[in-house]
Amino acid sequence: MFQKARLKRLGIAGGALAVAAGFAVATAFAAAPADAHETPNNSAHTTTPIKHLVVIFDENVSFDHYFGTYPNAANTDGTKFTASKSTPKVNTLVTSGTLKNNPNQYQPTRLTPAQADTCDQNHGYLPEQKAVDGGKMDLFVQSTSVDKCAAPLYSAPGLAMDYYDGNTVTGLWNYAQNYAMSDNSWDATFGPSTPGALNLISGQTHGVTSYDPTSGTTNPKATATPDSYTVVDPNAKGVGTVTNDPDPVYDDCADSNHTSTNALAGLSGKNVGDLLNAKGVTWGWFQGGFAPTTTAKASSTGYAVCGTTHTNVSGTSVVDYSPHHNPFAYYKSTSNPHHLPPSSEKAIGHTDQANHQYDLSDFYDTVQDGNIPAVSFLKAPEYQDGHASYSDPIDEQTFLVNTINKLEQSPEWSSTAVVISYDDSDGWYDHVAPKITNGSTDTANNTTICTTAAKNPANGGYEDRCGPSQRLPLLVISPYTKANSVDHTATSQPSILKFVEDNWSTGRIGDGSFDKTAGSLNGLFDFQHPQNRSVLLDPKTGAVSKVVPIKTWPGRGHGHGKPGKPGHK
DSSP states (O other): OHHHHHHHHHHHHHSOHHHHHHHHHHOOOOOOOHHHHHSOOOTTOOSSSOOEEEEEEEOSOOHHHHHTTTTOOOOSSSSOOOOOTTOOOOOOHHHHTTTTSOSSSSOOOBOOGGGOSBOOOOOOHHHHHHHHGGGTOOOHHHHTOOOOOOTTSBOOTTGGGOBOOTTTSHHHHHHHHHSEEESSEEOSSSSSHHHHHHHHHTSOOEEEEEEOGGGOSSSOOBOSSOOTTTOBSOOTTSOEEOOSOOOBSSOTTHHHHHTSOOOEEEEOSOOHHHHHHHHTOOEEEEETTOSOSBOTTTOSSSSOBOOOEEEOTTSOEEESOOGGGOGGGGSGGGOOTTOOOOSSSTTTTSOSTTTTEEEHHHHHHHHHTTOOOSEEEEEOOGGGSOOTTTOOHHHHHHHHHHHHHHHHTSTTGGGEEEEEEESOOTTOOOSSOOOOSBOOOOTTTOOHHHHTSOOOGGGTTOSSOOBOOOBOOEEEESTTSOTTEEEOOOEEHHHHHHHHHHHTTOOOOOTTOGGGTOOOSGGGOOTTSOOOOEEEEOTTTOOEEEEEOOOOOTTSOOOOSOOOOOOOO
């Protein structure tokens, strides 16, 4: 039953019968492994009413890029948005005065829904520091803006300065109206996707070694000398810090399905998956395109191939799976190199051959059957993850709303929280200057904003982990958030890690992880007065489609309190 349902979903969602065929040939689905039942399951033992945390980790958006004029939209095109008059004040381009009086070469300009698919901006570790210009926030055009790219992508002079409003990112603005958001959440360090993803699961970007891509994905060998792109500022043993986007070594689909010869990256130390395993808490990383189109056994190279694609709003075909977006594949302990499927649906969330690494379709199976792991990390297929150049806010909205609607109508919703977070800013402008809490004296890879700030001893003193860098959107959708609430507590990606650690009492990562110093997410919750309602949106428009009381199932948790006020469209 599980295999048939899984293959049906893969055939529909993946858009390729090869996915189903590959799974049918490669693997016979067995019963859940013994260790999945012998290990005590402590998933329900939490310090808050949240029994299920779902982290949707999207790509490359600064706070001002999506919320620069919140809650006021132009309403000249796209989906009309009208905010509640009781919306709290938010630190935006408008309230700061930087919408019309900006220190950069170009003033911020509104992007329309027709301009959803844009050039990708420069979001490297050094360019982002240069854009900040010691806190002046005035060199984004010179340092990160990519103004020209090939059609059908939209381009314009000073593009990095530009922003969307609630007529395009309508779904996110409606979630903010009906649940909770932060206007003070940050990228933990400067730099692109991989550092942000690693900070989410371990709060640590130090400890990387470069590996020979020809040495396999299960017991790889380190390169003779550290690869300069993969490892920054290596020590005598060749171990350093990640500031770029090297692919993970424990992944068959890395290096474009092992067709290139770039050095691969492997991390030492622990991540949140190790902590949850030790505590006996179910968890999983679910990523679009993780299910291979050709299995390792069927492949002539011995490596699994990830080849499913989708077409984005501009009609461009995009490969679903991105290896460097999967942070758990950098750690041997939490990797699934050959992309093996779970041995059964009951095993999802437990340790078996999939080792907590799954295709996104597996998550939807657990939602449908009321079997969601305690902690789930979701990564959309690339065309829906929000990353400029191959994704966009419209495709991203479709993914977010469809996924959250499913959760809000599931048996577990009354004890669930969904966190929407981002890996980095993409180099898009944000007007708030960062207050560097962890500096780096490595002058070869850092500007003065980092070299003049002290390294924080509590964070291990490792080089090239300078941050925070820029503000990012952060929203929490849950019965346990206040409606239309804005929290101003300083947080970052490791704050999500910290919430997991505290809620399931796992202890800390150690070794200078940012979890020790990260701000708390608790200001986004109200555990004493939950909303007894689900706010469902239209995935095409992002508008509120209906507000319904939370469903209850016999034997499952249920919502409490009085229904909240209806949402705003």
